[in-house]
Amino acid sequence: MEAVLRYQIVIDVYRCNSCGSCVEICPEKFYMNENTDKAEVADNDWWDQALIEQAISICPVQCIELIVKD
Ligand code: SF4
Numbered sequence: 001m002e003a004v005l006r007y008q009i010v011i012d013v014y015r016c017n018s019c020g021s022c023v024e025i026c027p028e029k030f031y032m033n034e035n036t037d038k039a040e041v042a043d044n045d046w047w048d049q050a051l052i053e054q055a056i057s058i059c060p061v062q063c064i065e066l067i068v069k070d
Pocket of ligand 1: 011015016017018019020021022023038039058059060061062063064
């Protein structure tokens, strides 16, 4: 729960190429918006740092960022 409060995931949807890799790796946190065909972050408290970082690292255009909140 603490991680949810400390971190924020941001996707640059303009760079997202809709490959779906982040959703395959981490469907608990990422999903494809059917209208825009872009990845979005699920609004839930689920958090697995290792899986999320894996999804970030596999993104072919590196458009997912993990931001540390103040
Ligand atoms: S891995 Fe990156 S490019 Fe692929 S759907 Fe996710 S955010 Fe978009």
